[in-house]
Amino acid sequence: MISVEKAAHAGKESLKSRMAAIGGSFSYEETAYHLPVTFALTGNAVNSAEEAQKAYNASAENPLVAGECLQAFQAARNGKESPPYTGFIPDAVLRTLGYSLVDGSILGLVLVAGSPPAPDTAAGLCRELQEKYMLTFLSGDIIQSLTSSGVKVGAEYRLVPLGSRPSSAIHFIDIIARVAMMFGGVTPGDAGRLLAYAKERAKAIVIVFPGLNDEEIALIDAFCLLGIPVIAAGDYDGDQWIRVQPADAVRTGMELKGIKVSVTAIPIPMACSPAFEGKSIRKEEMQVEFGGGRSPAFELLRVRPAGEVEDGKVTVIGPEIDAIPQGSAAPLGIIIEVAGKQMKKEYEPVLERRIHNFVNYGEGSWHVAQRDLIWVRLSQEAVAKGVRIRDLGTLLAAKFRMDFPDLLDAVQVTLITDEKTALAERTKAGKIYQERDDRILGMRDTDVDTFYSCTLCQTFAPNHVCIITPERPALCGAISWLDGKIAFEIAPAGANQPVEKGKIIDMDRGEFEGVNRFVKKASHGEVDRCSLYSIMEYPMTCCGCFECIALTLPEVNGFMVVNREYKGLTPSGMSFSTLAGTIGGGAQTPGFAGISKSYILSDRFLQAEGGIERLVWMPAILMQELKGRLVENLRKKGVESLIDKIADETKAGTIEELASFLVSVDHPVLAMKPLF
Amino acid sequence: MMGLSTLSEWTGRIGELVIGASHAEGGTRSHVVRIGGERDLPYIGTHPSGHKPLVAYELADDPSLWPAAATRYIGDWVHDTADWAAYAEKEYTPDLIRLHLTSTRHRGFSDTSRIGTTIESVLQATRLPLIVEGSDDPAMDSAVYQKIGEAAEGERILLGTAEAGRYRSVAAAAMAYGHSVIAQSPIDINLAKQLNILLRETGLPSDRIAIDPYTGALGYGFEYSYSVMERIRYSALKGDTDLAMPMISSATDSLTVKEVREAQGSEAEKTAVAWELYSMLPATIAGASIVCVRHPLSIAGLKSAIDSLWNGENVEGV
Numbered sequence: 002m003i004s005v006e007k008a009a010h011a012g013k014e015s016l017k018s019r020m021a022a023i024g025g026s027f028s029y030e031e032t033a034y035h036l037p038v039t040f041a042l043t044g045n046a047v048n049s050a051e052e053a054q055k056a057y058n059a060s061a062e063n064p065l066v067a068g069e070c071l072q073a074f075q076a077a078r079n080g081k082e083s084p085p086y087t088g089f090i091p092d093a094v095l096r097t098l099g100y101s102l103v104d105g106s107i108l109g110l111v112l113v114a115g116s117p118p119a120p121d122t123a124a125g126l127c128r129e130l131q132e133k134y135m136l137t138f139l140s141g142d143i144i145q146s147l148t149s150s151g152v153k154v155g156a157e158y159r160l161v162p163l164g165s166r167p168s169s170a171i172h173f174i175d176i177i178a179r180v181a182m183m184f185g186g187v188t189p190g191d192a193g194r195l196l197a198y199a200k201e202r203a204k205a206i207v208i209v210f211p212g213l214n215d216e217e218i219a220l221i222d223a224f225c226l227l228g229i230p231v232i233a234a235g236d237y238d239g240d241q242w243i244r245v246q247p248a249d250a251v252r253t254g255m256e257l258k259g260i261k262v263s264v265t266a267i268p269i270p271m272a273c274s275p276a277f278e279g280k281s282i283r284k285e286e287m288q289v290e291f292g293g294g295r296s297p298a299f300e301l302l303r304v305r306p307a308g309e310v311e312d313g314k315v316t317v318i319g320p321e322i323d324a325i326p327q328g329s330a331a332p333l334g335i336i337i338e339v340a341g342k343q344m345k346k347e348y349e350p351v352l353e354r355r356i357h358n359f360v361n362y363g364e365g366s367w368h369v370a371q372r373d374l375i376w377v378r379l380s381q382e383a384v385a386k387g388v389r390i391r392d393l394g395t396l397l398a399a400k401f402r403m404d405f406p407d408l409l410d411a412v413q414v415t416l417i418t419d420e421k422t423a424l425a426e427r428t429k430a431g432k433i434y435q436e437r438d439d440r441i442l443g444m445r446d447t448d449v450d451t452f453y454s455c456t457l458c459q460t461f462a463p464n465h466v467c468i469i470t471p472e473r474p475a476l477c478g479a480i481s482w483l484d485g486k487i488a489f490e491i492a493p494a495g496a497n498q499p500v501e502k503g504k505i506i507d508m509d510r511g512e513f514e515g516v517n518r519f520v521k522k523a524s525h526g527e528v529d530r531c532s533l534y535s536i537m538e539y540p541m542t543c544c545g546c547f548e549c550i551a552l553t554l555p556e557v558n559g560f561m562v563v564n565r566e567y568k569g570l571t572p573s574g575m576s577f578s579t580l581a582g583t584i585g586g587g588a589q590t591p592g593f594a595g596i597s598k599s600y601i602l603s604d605r606f607l608q609a610e611g612g613i614e615r616l617v618w619m620p621a622i623l624m625q626e627l628k629g630r631l632v633e634n635l636r637k638k639g640v641e642s643l644i645d646k647i648a649d650e651t652k653a654g655t656i657e658e659l660a661s662f663l664v665s666v667d668h669p670v671l672a673m674k675p676l677f
Numbered sequence: 678m679m680g681l682s683t684l685s686e687w688t689g690r691i692g693e694l695v696i697g698a699s700h701a702e703g704g705t706r707s708h709v710v711r712i713g714g715e716r717d718l719p720y721i722g723t724h725p726s727g728h729k730p731l732v733a734y735e736l737a738d739d740p741s742l743w744p745a746a747a748t749r750y751i752g753d754w755v756h757d758t759a760d761w762a763a764y765a766e767k768e769y770t771p772d773l774i775r776l777h778l779t780s781t782r783h784r785g786f787s788d789t790s791r792i793g794t795t796i797e798s799v800l801q802a803t804r805l806p807l808i809v810e811g812s813d814d815p816a817m818d819s820a821v822y823q824k825i826g827e828a829a830e831g832e833r834i835l836l837g838t839a840e841a842g843r844y845r846s847v848a849a850a851a852m853a854y855g856h857s858v859i860a861q862s863p864i865d866i867n868l869a870k871q872l873n874i875l876l877r878e879t880g881l882p883s884d885r886i887a888i889d890p891y892t893g894a895l896g897y898g899f900e901y902s903y904s905v906m907e908r909i910r911y912s913a914l915k916g917d918t919d920l921a922m923p924m925i926s927s928a929t930d931s932l933t934v935k936e937v938r939e940a941q942g943s944e945a946e947k948t949a950v951a952w953e954l955y956s957m958l959p960a961t962i963a964g965a966s967i968v969c970v971r972h973p974l975s976i977a978g979l980k981s982a983i984d985s986l987w988n989g990e991n992v993e994g995v
Contacts, residue, residue, distance in 0.1 A: 096853045097823065103849035103879055106819050184852050184880050202880075459867050463908055494874040496867065525915045 005222055005239025009064075012219025016067040019216075020057055023070070024050045027077030031091035034179050034189075038069045038171065041178040044190020050074070060192075064223040068171040068216075085144070085154055085162045089172060092179065094156075098136065099180050107159070108134040108204060109260045111251075112173040114221065115210030115235060116142035120150035122234075122247045126208070127152060129251045131159055133262050138176075141167035142212060167217040170207075174224065177203050200228030206254035209242070211235035230257040256307070259342070261406050267399040270387040272364040282367040288384040289325050291333035293369075293376030297423050300335040300375050301430040302353035310340040312402070312411035315394030319419030322379065322389050333377060333390075334417035334426045337397060341409040343490065350437050351487045352405070359400040366393060372434050373427055390416055408491060444471035444482070446533075446605060450502055452516065453485025456523055457496040458544030464527040465544040465587035466520050468500060472605040473511075473533055477546035478597035498523075510535040510609040528589055535609035536560065536594045537676065545585040547595025549623070550577065551607060555677055556656050557663055559617035559670040560610070562601060567620035569650055572659045598623070602630050610676060614640060614669045618659060621649040643669065687914035691715040691727060691921050692884045694857055694966075696773065697806030698833040706832065707804035710772060712887070712966035713923035718910065719964055720986045729987050730961040732979050733808060733969040734771035735927065736761050738795045742779035744932035746949040747971035758795055759802035766803045769973045772980075774799070775808035775927075781821055782813060789820050793828040800832060808835040808859070808925075808967075811847070818846035826850030835859060835887060835925075841872050848879040857885035859925055864891050864901050866908050870919045883918070887925045887967070894930040895956045902926070906963035926960040927969035928953045950974045958982050 026049040029036060035046040036053075042063065045056035053070040060066040073089075081088040090098075101107045111130055117123035123146045130137045137160050139147070144162040147154055154160040163169040181187040181198040188194065199205070207224055209231060218237070225231055225241040232254045233239070234247040245253050255261070267273050292298025325331045335356060353371075360368035365383020369376045379388060394414035401412045417423045446452075448471065455467040455475050467475045471482040480488070480497070488497040503515025511533030520531045530539040536551060549564045552573060563577050570576050575583075584593040594607070601619075606612050613635070624631075624647065635641050646666040653659035663671060691713040698704025715727030737743040740755035754761045762774050776799055778792055796809060809829065812821040823846070825836065837859035839847040844860070851858045860876055862868035869888055876886055890909060892902040906924060913921040931937065931952040940948035953975040957968035961983055970976060 100823055100826070100849045100853040101819075103845060103852055104819050104823075105845045186880070186882070456867070463866065494871060494878070522916075525912055525917070 002236045002238050003218070005218055005237050005242055008213075008215045008218040009222040009239075010219075012215035012217070012222075013062065013064055013067075015216050016064055016071070016219060017062060019071055020054060020067050023053065023074045025077075026050070027074045029073055029076075029089045031093065032089075032179070033092060034175075034182060036069050036073055037175040037178040037182070039066045040189045041182055041187060041195045042066060042190075042192045047073075064216075064219045065171065065174055068168060068220040068223075069175060072168060072171050082164055085148075086164050086169075087156075087161060087172075088164060088169070090161075090176060095176060095179055096183065098176070099184050101136070102180065102204075103184060106134070107136045108262065109136070109255070109258060110173070110177070110203070110205040111135045111137045111254065112140060112170055112205070112207045113137060113143055113210070114140040114167040114170045114207070114213065114217070116212035117146050117210045117234075117247070120146045123147050123210075124150050124152050126247060126250060127160055133251065133255065133260075135159070135251075135255075135260075137161065138163050138170075138173050140164055140170040140173070141210075143210060167213050168220065170217070170220060173205075173207070174227070177205055177227070177229075196227060203227070203229070204258050204260050205229045206232060206258055206260075208232045208234060208250045208254060209237065210247075211237075230254055232257075256342070256410060259407075261410070267396055269363075269392040269395050271366070271383050271392060271396075273362045273396055273400070274364075277362060277364045280361075280364075280367070282365070282378040282380045286380050286382065287378045288327055288381045289322065289379055290330050291377040292374070293330070295330035296332045297373075297420065297427055298333040298375050298377065299373035299423075299427045299430050300337075300353065300356050300371070301426075301433060302337040302339065302349050302356065303433070304344050304346055304349060305338045305340050307340040307342075307410060310338050310411040310413050312413065313395075313398050314413040315391055315398060316413075316415045317391050317394070318415065318417045318422050321391070321418075322384055325418070327381070331418055332420045332423040333375075334415070334423040334430075335375075335393075335397070336415040336417070336426065337401065338413050338415070339401065339409050340411045341405075344408055347483060348408070348487050351484050352401070355401070355404070356397065359397055360393065362400065363388075363393070363396055366396075373431060390418060405491060408487075446470045446472045446511075449482070452500045452502060453482060453489060454498045454500050454519060454523060455480055455485065455496055456498075458546060459496075459587075462542075462544035462585065462587035464524040465542045466523040466528070466531075467544075468516055468520065468531065468533060468541060469497075470533060470605075472603045473600050474597045476541070476543060476548065476595040476597055476600075478548040478599060507532070510538055511605065512539065524587070527587070531589075532609065534605045534607060536607050537591055537610055540589060540591060540594045542587050542589050543585050543593075543595030544587065545581065547581070547585075548597045549595075549601070550580050550584065551594045551596050552580065553592045553610075553676055554617065554656065554659070557617055557660050557670065558673060558676055559615045559663070559668070560607065561618035562596070562616065562623065563620060564598065564623040567622055567650075569620070570654070571620075571650075572618055572648075572653060572656045574656070598627065601627060602634055604634075611670075611673055613638075614643065615673060615676075616647055617663055617668060617670055618648045618653065621651060624649055640669075687717060689716075689914045689916040689918070689921055691910075691913055691923055693728075694835075694884060694887055694923050696808070696833060696835050696857065698831060702833070703831045704833060705800065705804070706806055708806075709833070710806050715910075715914075715964075717914070719962055720989075723989060725987060728966065730965060730983050731772035731967050732957075732976055732983070733773040733775045733925075733927075733967050734765050734769060734973065734976055735775040735777060735969050735971045736765065737777045737779040738792075739780040739783070742782055743777075744971060746932040746937050746945070750946060750949075750973060759798035762799045763802040765973060766805055769976045770980075771805070771976050773808055773967065774803055774805050775810065775969050777810040778812065778821070778825070781811065781817065786812075786817065789824040792821060792824050796825060796828040800829065806834070807832065808837065808969075810837045813838075815843045818843055822846040822850035823853075826854035826856060829856065830854040833857070837861070838889065839872065839876060841868060841875070844872065844876060845879065848876055848881045851885060852879070852881055857887065859887050859889050860922075861889040861891055864893070864898075864905050866890075866905055866912065866920070869905075869909055870912075870917070873919050873922065877919075883922060886922045888920070888922050889925050889927070892926045892929060892956065892960060894928065894934050895952055896936070897930060897934055899956055899959070903959060903963045906960065906965060910964035923966035924964055925967040925969070926957065926963075926965035928956045928971070928975075929969075931956050932971055946972070946974060950978065954978050954982070961986070 365380035501515040506512040697706035697709035
């Protein structure tokens with residue numbers, strides 16, 4: 002076992018003494034960047050030994066500078082190595098390389114240095130790198146090892162042989178330094194910017210085999226400063242060097258730098274596209290169904306440690322499609338296990354919800370509802386074309402990886418059609434659903450410092466800004482605070498942005514300095530103030546997607562809420578659509594608010610004006626939907642009797658009828674302070 | 678007579694974009710053009726802010742994929758792209774030439790070296806700053822844009838067209854060879870903004886982006902484009918830096934609308950020119966810095982109309 006620390010120390014000393022011994026003039030040809038690493042780090046243009054010494058001192062004796070100066074010195078003295086070795090790569094070639102990196106036709110840069118234990122190891126590693134769209138640079142004996150086992154090297158094979166000694170590895174860094182100066186706007190001499198660029202933007206990794214001398218170890222060890230992970234597939238022991246088996250080197254390196262290969266086609270005998278999402282499968286067309294009350298079925302998505310998830314693996318427990326009678330209902334458990342460095346437990350429900358979309362993307366597969374209420378069908382046509390239950394798993398694994406490339410590194414799917422196993426797993430899933438509900442329910446606006454915005458609807462309501470809080474979901478009902486958070490992580494430049502709450506201006510009304518600041522900017526200066534919990538003062542603007550409209554009824558001193566599905570007239574004298582036409586389009590309309598259904602159940606529901614206790618009317622269809630949860634809420638508040646005091650169209654169709662109804666039930670609004 | 682006065686206290690400013698590189702800058706253009714720089718809406722004030730809108734003449738390397746209404750008038754010049762460009766520069770004096778590489782749209786196209794030759798010959802034939810439009814097939818983008826970028830290195834061309842799903846090759850060519858990029862979104866302010874952010878994330882500086890909000894033909898959706906251009910400009914002037922880039926608008930579909938296609942005899946040229954003129958002049962009023970036409974006779978009318986608005990002439994009678 003070689004101690005990297007000791008070797009690097011000795012290597013630095015040796016580099017230093019060799020630096021002191023060089024003389025005369027030398028430089029690279031066909032570049033505008035002099036000795037690029039030295040130029041980028043120190044700003045010094047080196048053309049001679051004296052200048053090299055000066056730059057070396059200026060860099061605080063950085064081994065990268067020494068390595069580069071010595072390499073250039075030797076190339077000038079002895080001439081370039083003969084082909085296939087490339088030596089220093091000219092700017093013109095580098096420009097095309099930079100192009101491919103920005104273009105995405107190569108995903109990252111890899112340096113492989115040293116002597117692999119066996120030719121097969123090297124060949125396998127390089128094949129894997131080629132398959133994963135990496136551009137690989139080779140330094141040292143590995144090149145001999147590859148050519149002897151018949152692997153072709155050269156830029157056209159994405160395997161660039163830099164030089165016969167591992168010291169040629171410095172060219173890997175001069176490439177990164179030039180890409181940083183050409184494409185990254187890094188100014189020569191600004192070492193800080195260079196390091197930041199290399200760390201954050203350069204998708205580069207190094208894989209080291211045995212056979213490096215002390216100087217070369219010092220050189221490679223200095224790569225760590227640039228945030229380039231050094232993967233050691235040999236007997237090196239260093240703090241920052243990551244030891245792996247050769248077979249795991251590529252995967253480990255790519256994971257560390259967050260380099261991901263995107264999936265493009267899904268290998269199943271069924272088309273898969275959002276175009277099929279709305280297509281349902283009727284009973285007569287169905288081969289088999291799962292769940293829907295006829296058999297036990299559930300779905301669950303869980304995050305797991307990276308080591309426990311094998312990407313793309315699909316397991317079917319129980320009978321396949323051909324062992325299930327046509328037209329019958331079979332049990333189904335869909336368990337999706339995902340791993341990803343940025344994946345968090347709290348994202349699980351948001352991703353799990355996507356199972357619904359993805360299964361519906363299949364031309365012959367259909368899905369409704371969620372959790373243990375799911376109902377899934379496969380069509381006869383699809384099964385005749387060869388679709389198996391397993392293919393649902395392949396589809397799900399691929400779609401999750403495609404749609405969440407930054408979040409998920411690996412996805413594996415287990416499908417259970419064995420009744421006993423399905424039932425047992427469903428019981429376990431039930432506990433997880435419960436935990437999640439408790440977690441979301443428990444979240445309060447006061448627990449977080451950041452809300453999320455949604456400006457998705459600015460396409461047609463250009464100045465509308467939704468502010469989404471744990472206790473007030475988006476007015477469309479489709480995006481909760483957690484959804485906003487995850488959407489931002491997935492697409493940092495997208496329509497959901499974090500909104501810092503800032504100082505409280507009025508907690509009762511829900512007005513915050515940070516929210517006002519954000520709304521002012523995002524509404525293009527149109528809206529100065531925004532109250533999150535008030536309908537009267539600075540209410541939130543509306544686009545047109547609101548699930549419900551809340552409005553004040555001055556005659557009875559209360560609010561009413563009407564949902565989109567209710568087509569009749571309301572006690573305000575207007576229908577939902579007439580009301581929607583008057584409040585939408587991004588305007589602030591005191592007395593009116595566009596809200597989601599679940600906001601009615603929130604403790605923050607228009608609390609500035611008295612909250613739920615001021616609610617006097619909602620359509621029977623909406624009450625029916627919310628009743629269970631509303632009763633629970635009211636019971637917690639100790640006002641359970643309120644549930645029967647809220648009128649609907651059968652009890653009061655006009656404002657006059659509503660007024661007398663409220664008196665007859667002694668609604669609390671009668672005793673509340675006037676709204677106006 | 679004074680021009681119109683400003684409507685609002687704007688806080689933002691549109692960025693400046695330079696197209697073309699002179700000999701001193703390493704290119705071969707006789708002059709370079711600057712667009713953008715506005716602090717107010719177009720044509721406002723006695724001395725409007727920013728640079729005057731410019732007119733680009735569009736041509737194609739394969740005229741068989743170009744509207745008949747455009748090629749008919751030009752005649753035989755269309756058979757040699759470089760001659761066509763030189764002739765148009767001399768006869769019709771547009772401010773820029775916009776070359777569409779329609780040859781790349783043929784099925785199975787692979788002759789990227791010919792694109793390079795075409796671009797080099799057009800650059801030699803005309804001294805005007807150049808806009809070049811590459812392929813519209815993601816499968817060949819990488820090869821095509823690299824070739825364009827390389828062939829025009831040093832000339833600081835405006836390179837089109839980046840879209841939300843396929844912007845990497847265009848951005849890469851611009852960054853590697855020192856060009857600027859047209860960022861096109863389908864008549865949607867938010868997608869325009871998102872694309873600008875995506876381009877910025879590749880490392881392309883915002884002073885090398887021109888927004889193309891996509892322009893529908895007059896009578897076929899132009900009003901949507903006009904409205905989106907206005908909104909992009911309002912947002913930019915109100916301080917949204919992600920939208921504070923100059924805009925380019927092209928009467929792309931004007932020469933293929935039914936009215937132009939079916940116009941007969943002496944009406945044919947008049948209808949074609951009218952359709953382009955009355956789409957592109959309003960586009961400058963909505964904020965476009967470069968307007969593009971395909972009928973050569975549209976150029977003079979458009980330039981003189983822009984001049985009169987710019988200089989505040991004829992405002993008295995309005």
